[in-house]
Amino acid sequence: MIRYGVIGTNFITDWFIEAGKTMKDFQLAAVYSRTDERAQAFAEKHGARHTFTSIEEMATSSLIDAVYIASPTSFHAEQAKLCMNHGKHVLCEKPLASHDREVEGLIQTASKNGVILMEAVKNTALPNFHSLKEAIHRISPIRRMVTSYCQYSSRYDAFKQGTVLNAFNPDFSNGALMDIGLYCVYPIVDLFGKPDDIKASGVRLSSGVDGEGTLLLIYPDMEAVAMYSKITNSQLPSEIQGEKGTIRIDHIQKLQDIQIHYTDGRVEDVTKPQTNLAMSYEIKTFHQKINRQPSSINSLETTLYTAQVMTEARDQLDVVFPADKTR
Missing domain, CATH: 3.30.360.10 (Dihydrodipicolinate Reductase; domain 2)
Incomplete structure (x- = not known):
């Protein structure tokens, strides 16, 4: 079972969770939002047991194995790097980052930490x-x-x-x-x-x-x-x-x-x-x-x-x- 934390509580994350729940090895474990109210509401909507209002706390948590990132693109690189540096696999919405140098850095971070990084391009x-x-x-x-x-x-x-x-x-x-x-x-x-x-x-x-x-x-x-x-x-x-x-x-x-x-x-x-x-x-x-x-x-x-x-x-x-x- 791969336990997910999600960053981003928009309709794209709704679609992601709906698709993920069709798989036997997918589990939504945690939700991050900047506000506790929003995190709790989204967690209840999708059946997640844990919520965070600190990405750092979610990244260091033993409750998750992987993170799905669906925040605005300008936040992708920083959030993905943080999660990978704490041993979390990262599936990040496209585009992976704002520019090619950020992408290069993320690839290096994934290699250094021995984790999987993948850009969520569906087609x-x-x-x-x-x-x-x-x-x-x-x-x-x-x-x-x-x-x-x-x-x-x-x-x-x-x-x-x-x-x-x-x-x-x-x-x-x-x-x-x-x-x-x-x-x-x-x-x-x-x-x-x-x-x-x-x-x-x-x-x-x-x-x-x-x-x-x-x-x-x-x-x-x-x-x-x-x-x-x-x-x-x-x-x-x-x-x-x-x-x-x-x-x-x-x-x-x-x-x-x-x-x-x-x-x-x-x-x-x-x-x-x-x-x-x-x-x-x-x-x-x-x-x-x-x-x-x-x-x-x-x-x-x-x-x-x-x-x-x-x-x-x-x-x-x-x-x-x-x-x-x-x-």
Whole structure:
């Protein structure tokens, strides 16, 4: 049984716990919140026996084995490092940290303490992402990958009225790339590794974060395009283009329908069944790593390369966070 403490009492943590409870080796043991009232309410809601209003006390507690972090991104590095330094495994919501230097530091901390660190990126842990990986050779050589995730944020309406909520606040290391753009970039890096070069363009909002953008990732024999937005919607699918065909992906975050369209006109459906509790797959992967079962899913190498791409993209877009002072 892996006993969890959770940091963050929002809807994402609700989803995490719901998915975790479908597993036999998952136990919610403790909840952290800055206020005792909030911690108690969230613990009662989900059946946790222990609460903390001090992260330090939870990190040193013998009541938990692992920590799930779903606080704002700007807090991830400090909280994850604290927990790992006290021997706790860490599953941290994406993005793992504000910039690539923080990611490098966290990887070093995990190695030093002999604990598991994993970024909670759910789309690359899904069965259909593995189905996609298995199918790529059928259309190779690959020449282009295009990913798209554009979803108008309800918080943008408040932004336009003068209220800057967390989603568009650089103090929390937020913005479109950090939030949903990662779902476009991470699968590209997982499949093809670190690009030789990147070019970024986008719309920088008055708060200093990006509202939408496009990244071009350049490889020796192919290119990849990542399009993301929190200020517009899009119905475009994503796809991988090869000389022998194209793999069509209905939605890069959900991956619920994967089809191969061959150049000779044939269409092959390679979709696999998936539960609606998508986070269960990343939790399963995290548990496998804790139990020292080899897994290439959401590797720290992919996490670091993705962070390097995103940090460089922000530099090109002139999106600066207070956390960048530590770079």
